[in-house]
Amino acid sequence: xxxxxxxxxxxxxxxxxxxxxxxxxxxxxxxxxxxxxxxxxxxxxxxxxxxxxxxxxxxxxxxxxxxxxxxxxxxxxxxxxxxxxxxxxxxxxxxxxxxxxxxxxxxxxxxxxxxxxxxxxxxxxxxxxxxxxxxxxxxxxxxxxxxxxxx
Amino acid sequence: xxxxxxxxxxxxxxxxxxxxxxxxxxxxxxxxxxxxxxxxxxxxxxxxxxxxxxxxxxxxxxxxxxxxxxxxxxxxxxxxxxxxxxxxxxxxxxxxxxxxxxxxxxxxxxxxxxxxxxxxxxxxxxxxxxxxxxxxxxxxxxxxxxxxxxx
Amino acid sequence: xxxxxxxxxxxxxxxxxxxxxxxxxxxxxxxxxxxxxxxxxxxxxxxxxxxxxxxxxxxxxxxxxxxxxxxxxxxxx
Amino acid sequence: xxxxxxxxxxxxxxxxxxxxxxxxxxxxxxxxxxxxxxxxxxxxxxxxxxxxxxxxxxxxxxxxxxxxxxxxxxxxx
Numbered sequence: 001x002x003x004x005x006x007x008x009x010x011x012x013x014x015x016x017x018x019x020x021x022x023x024x025x026x027x028x029x030x031x032x033x034x035x036x037x038x039x040x041x042x043x044x045x046x047x048x049x050x051x052x053x054x055x056x057x058x059x060x061x062x063x064x065x066x067x068x069x070x071x072x073x074x075x076x077x078x079x080x081x082x083x084x085x086x087x088x089x090x091x092x093x094x095x096x097x098x099x100x101x102x103x104x105x106x107x108x109x110x111x112x113x114x115x116x117x118x119x120x121x122x123x124x125x126x127x128x129x130x131x132x133x134x135x136x137x138x139x140x141x142x143x144x145x146x147x148x149x150x151x
Numbered sequence: 152x153x154x155x156x157x158x159x160x161x162x163x164x165x166x167x168x169x170x171x172x173x174x175x176x177x178x179x180x181x182x183x184x185x186x187x188x189x190x191x192x193x194x195x196x197x198x199x200x201x202x203x204x205x206x207x208x209x210x211x212x213x214x215x216x217x218x219x220x221x222x223x224x225x226x227x228x229x230x231x232x233x234x235x236x237x238x239x240x241x242x243x244x245x246x247x248x249x250x251x252x253x254x255x256x257x258x259x260x261x262x263x264x265x266x267x268x269x270x271x272x273x274x275x276x277x278x279x280x281x282x283x284x285x286x287x288x289x290x291x292x293x294x295x296x297x298x299x300x301x302x
Numbered sequence: 303x304x305x306x307x308x309x310x311x312x313x314x315x316x317x318x319x320x321x322x323x324x325x326x327x328x329x330x331x332x333x334x335x336x337x338x339x340x341x342x343x344x345x346x347x348x349x350x351x352x353x354x355x356x357x358x359x360x361x362x363x364x365x366x367x368x369x370x371x372x373x374x375x376x377x378x379x
Numbered sequence: 380x381x382x383x384x385x386x387x388x389x390x391x392x393x394x395x396x397x398x399x400x401x402x403x404x405x406x407x408x409x410x411x412x413x414x415x416x417x418x419x420x421x422x423x424x425x426x427x428x429x430x431x432x433x434x435x436x437x438x439x440x441x442x443x444x445x446x447x448x449x450x451x452x453x454x455x456x
Contacts, residue, residue, distance in 0.1 A: 015166060019185070025240055028189035031182070031261075034170070035456055038179035038252060051455065054386055054448055057432040058455075082455055089176055094456050101189060103265060110182075111258050114456055122429070122448070123455025124387035135388040137454030138425070186379055202378065205309055205371055208355040209378075233378055245379050265379055273352070273371070274378025275310035286311040288377030289348070 005079040006062035008055055013083050013092040021079040027099035031106035033114055035094040037087050047128045049087045054122035058082070065116045069098070073109045076100040080113065082123055093125075156230040157213035159206055164234050164243040172230040178250035182257035184265055186245040188238050198279045200238045205273035209233070216267045220249070224260045227251040231264065233274055244276075304364060306337070307371040315343045326366040330358050333370060349374050381441060383414070384448040392420045403443040407435050410447060426451050 005021055019030060037049050066078045079097045087093060096113050100106040117123075125136045156172055170181060188200050217229045233245045247264050251257040268274075276287045306321040313319055325333045330353075334346040350373040351358050357373075364370060383398040390396055402410045407430075411423040427450040428435050434450075441447060 015170060015183075019166060023187070023241060025190045028187055030185040030187065032166075032185070033254065033257070034181040034183070035254070036174070036179055036181065039176045052387060053455070054384065054429070054432075054450065057429055057448065060432055090174060103184065103186070103262075106184070107258060107262050111254075114254060117456040118453070120434070120453065121455050122386065122450050122453055124451065125454040126387070135391070135451070135454070137452035138388045203310060204378070205307065205352070205355075205373065208352055208371065211355055268379040269376070271357070271376065272378050273309065273373050273376055275374065276377040277310070286314070286374070286377070288375035289311045 005066060005077070006059050007081050008053055008058060008084050009081055010083075010085045013081055013095055015092075015095055015097075018079050018081050018095045018097045022077045022097045022099035024077065024099055026075070026101055027077070028101055029103040029106040030097060030099045031103070031110040032098075033094070033096040033110050034092055035114075037089050037091050037093060039089045044129055046089065047130065048089075049091075049093070049128065050126040051082070051084045051087065051093065052124050052126070053082070053084055055084075058122050061121045062117070065113055065121070068116065069109045069113055072112070073100065073105040076105055076109045078109065078113055080117070082117075082121070084123075156217060156228070157210050158232050159204055159209060159235050160232055161234075161236045164232055164246055166243075166246055166248075169230050169232050169246045169248045173228045173248045173250035175228060175250055177226070177252055178228070179252055180254040180257040181248060181250045182254070182261040183249075184245070184247040184261050185243055186265075188240050188242050188244060190240045195280055197240065198281065199240075200244070200279065201277040202233070202235045202238065202244065203275050203277070204233070204235055206235075209273050212272045213268070216264055216272070219267065220260045220264055223263070224251060224256040227256055227260045229260060229264055231268070233268075233272075235274075304367065305369045307369065309372065310374050312343055312346075312349065312372050312374055316341045323370075325364045325368075325370055328364050329361050330364070331360045333364060334372075337372065346372065381444065382446045384446065386449065387451050389420055389423070389426065389449050389451055393418045400447075402441045402445075402447055405441050406438050407441070408437045410441060411449075414449065423449065 062080050069078045077099045082094045096110055098106045098110040127134055213231050220229045228250045230248045247261055249257045249261040278285055304325045306323050308316050330351045352371040353368050380399055381402045383400050385393050407428045429448040430445050
């Protein structure tokens, strides 16, 4: 697995360079996912976010997810870039690009990659609201987002 | 349905302008699909493609698909740009961008849009191989692609 | 009179992008047969027809002035 | 000795990004208890532990020189 395909960035993200990493003469389908910072969640206004990572392990874990994807969907290529630092509304938090000869695999592999990122890549998000801050993921069940509701 | 969201282009396509049409402060997820010209299909080498459309009806039909998507997945926005004319290998044929507050809807609505485009939008593809040409979709069953196999 | 638009394989076979024809009063089904009878085209069985840019059903009837488009199986995307 | 890395909520509570500690011979479970006993942290029940950048199981044993990272539930993406 080419680790250049998986990276973390302290600078704002651009979609095209991530797509360029997966383009191939024999791909007919490229599915991308862009996760952005949403202003309103459950009627609560987000002011900004901060992302922090265990950087070397996050990159390594992303590459492991890439290996899983290539095993499950042959002839696909995956690239992921995740943003770190302070993000404002509509800023891009993550970009996943998957190329494949055919479209179904591209969609499926992309969705799978996002699910695995949310399960196991050591990256954390701190939300800043008008009335406080919180690390997301680690709060008590009563205040956590439903799994459904995450972007 | 804002018809600027749906367009046909005789010039090469770029992803970013299509994404820009759907970005919104309350979207947390943008799924895009990029269909590109694949070189090999069933071991046969494609040299180039030509796309032709019944242009006013194609734009109108894309907008109808957009209405269907907004009815099925509330709070999503869809934009589609389809290329016309002569395309070489790896050129972009179609871009579908869907924004949504949450990620599941963005993937589903994007996949649905592609399926509907392939079913009902009056656009036709002519393939050019070393040994001939053919309008795709209209050939006899024995020479048509399996549905599975389309990009 | 009606403007009749031809696309893709049908356009190649007929050698024209459009025709002028008097299809008023004909059903969609009858208009397909009329084209098959008057031009060198392969079967239009799998061809859809749009009237004024909307897909029409086999027994819809064409009016004077309608634009009629013959839409072979699409292959965009 | 072992380098112990702290992230997110745990880092905030302890007020440090990393610690030096002698965890060699302790299991992952025991190392969690050691942190809970020696620092002002909320429960580490839902915290995962990585040893040398690989997720470890509760009864894996830490070796001299291993880098041990406490990984609260992740929220990237």
